Amino acid sequence: GESVGLHLPTLSVQEGDNSIINCAYSNSASDYFIWYKQESGKGPQFIIDIRSNMDKRQGQRVTVLLNKTVKHLSLQIAATQPGDSAVYFCAESFQGAQKLVFGQGTRLTINP
Amino acid sequence: GAGVSQSPSNKVTEKGKDVELRCDPISGHTALYWYRQSLGQGLEFLIYFQGNSAPDKSGLPSDRFSAERTGGSVSTLTIQRTQQEDSAVYLCASSLDRGANQPQHFGDGTRLSIL
Numbered sequence: 001g002e003s004v005g006l007h008l009p010t011l012s013v014q015e016g017d018n019s020i021i022n023c024a025y026s027n028s029a030s031d032y033f034i035w036y037k038q039e040s041g042k043g044p045q046f047i048i049d050i051r052s053n054m055d056k057r058q059g060q061r062v063t064v065l066l067n068k069t070v071k072h073l074s075l076q077i078a079a080t081q082p083g084d085s086a087v088y089f090c091a092e093s094f095q096g097a098q099k100l101v102f103g104q105g106t107r108l109t110i111n112p
Numbered sequence: 113g114a115g116v117s118q119s120p121s122n123k124v125t126e127k128g129k130d131v132e133l134r135c136d137p138i139s140g141h142t143a144l145y146w147y148r149q150s151l152g153q154g155l156e157f158l159i160y161f162q163g164n165s166a167p168d169k170s171g172l173p174s175d176r177f178s179a180e181r182t183g184g185s186v187s188t189l190t191i192q193r194t195q196q197e198d199s200a201v202y203l204c205a206s207s208l209d210r211g212a213n214q215p216q217h218f219g220d221g222t223r224l225s226i227l
Binding site: 034043045049051089099104 | 153160170171203215221
């Protein structure tokens, strides 16, 4: 069946350092991937997405990398700030199925 | 502009009661989704609406759960005869279009607690 998982449930980094959050997916038919940030008591906030015809996409301070060969997705956050502390979810979908399948989430903590 | 709005933000009710949760999607978004998030877990798909098409109900956990979307805008999720395992945060999302892999934008959810 389809599943999305994360390698690390928690990640602590120093303020100013770069963060890398990893995600593995099992459905080779997935063609759309998305990262969300969720702060306590809030809904998931869209960060960045990528389609399967790409292997890298950059946003403001964030980069998503997609490796279809090993079915791996990562989110890189440059120069992390205290406001980056949150739970990060990856999610996938495949053509014809609009629902997103979410991973369990990684909690990112920024140390001063 | 206004984001996805959900009400109530919190709901506490007794086991066996019916509850109704409301979602106002972003104006102009034709697709609407409901998800459920249990404590410390990822999001679980419940149901999806797109325009006038039949909804995708494949994620509804039991026949106690139902949802409707009136006029292609506001949606309500109804849970009948609530059970304690229904306690969760119910999240609504909307997106611009189907088939174009548009990002889903979420509201802040309704936190449902069943006593």
